[in-house]
Amino acid sequence: MFADTHCHLRCIGSGNAVSNVIIENAINNKVSLIIDISTGLDDFLIRCDLVKRLSRRFPVEIYLTAGIPPYFARKRTDRDMSLLREQCLSDSRVTAVGECGLDYHHEYGTRKEQMNLFVDQIELADDIGLPVVVHSRDADDDLVELLENHNPRCGAIIHCFSSGPETAARLLDLGCTLSFAGNITYRRSEDVRETARMVPSDRYVIETDSPYLPPEGKRGTPNEPANVAIVGTFVADIRGESVKTVAFETKENAKRAFRL
Numbered sequence: 001m002f003a004d005t006h007c008h009l010r011c012i013g014s015g016n017a018v019s020n021v022i023i024e025n026a027i028n029n030k031v032s033l034i035i036d037i038s039t040g041l042d043d044f045l046i047r048c049d050l051v052k053r054l055s056r057r058f059p060v061e062i063y064l065t066a067g068i069p070p071y072f073a074r075k076r077t078d079r080d081m082s083l084l085r086e087q088c089l090s091d092s093r094v095t096a097v098g099e100c101g102l103d104y105h106h107e108y109g110t111r112k113e114q115m116n117l118f119v120d121q122i123e124l125a126d127d128i129g130l131p132v133v134v135h136s137r138d139a140d141d142d143l144v145e146l147l148e149n150h151n152p153r154c155g156a157i158i159h160c161f162s163s164g165p166e167t168a169a170r171l172l173d174l175g176c177t178l179s180f181a182g183n184i185t186y187r188r189s190e191d192v193r194e195t196a197r198m199v200p201s202d203r204y205v206i207e208t209d210s211p212y213l214p215p216e217g218k219r220g221t222p223n224e225p226a227n228v229a230i231v232g233t234f235v236a237d238i239r240g241e242s243v244k245t246v247a248f249e250t251k252e253n254a255k256r257a258f259r260l
Helices: 016-028 044-057 081-089 110-126 140-149 165-173 190-198 226-237 244-256
Strands: 001-005 031-036 062-066 094-103 134-135 157-158 177-180 204-206
Touching: 001 226, 001 244, 016 044, 016 226, 031 044, 031 165, 031 226, 031 244, 044 062, 044 134, 081 094, 094 110, 094 140, 094 190, 110 134, 110 140, 110 165, 134 140, 140 165, 157 244, 165 190, 177 190, 190 226, 204 226, 204 244, 226 244
Parallel strands: 001 031, 031 062, 062 094, 094 134, 134 157, 157 177, 177 204
Antiparallel strands: none
């Protein structure tokens, strides 16, 4: 059985019928664990209700996170961190703080503003005993340096790892778990594939980042948790392992990384 450690259920489609089909597809593709990741503070209650409804109806474990992505670095308000704390503590299904981190591909505020928002969330996660889900784009050196100085006490999951073995080794030395998404199947992602070949068996997970980053063969359509099976099969092939082994390893790693 597979675990999709990073998706955005509410963004895949609207309406109960769409949500039901998404989960049915996931179950039919042997997905038994899903982590629904925050895209900001505003939709938390809606996401909680969605996860609660789907969990009651379907035989699949669904958890969620609360966090403030870097795109809000310039827009943050004085009450954001207190509201985030309330969200994290309000529902037992909240299993991590995030996604949060650094994104230098877009100008989501200054680098200092992004770093401050990220550090504040790491400190909150440390205080309440949760791991951190990390978003990083075009920010490898600053990410590693920041984590060296503010290493999350309960661990960090590097969402959609998109760099090579050198950065991976530095993050693994810090105790991070690397998460591989559909982009590992793309033609220009050889560095990511090389990382997936060398990562220790207990330090990686897989994800979809639905509705984004559909794997090859699904590009041009919204991604969904069912496609984590494609990612897992691809990773198994490049690691020279069975799909069953990768599915088992990544699900156990997810349970450990998210403290489930």
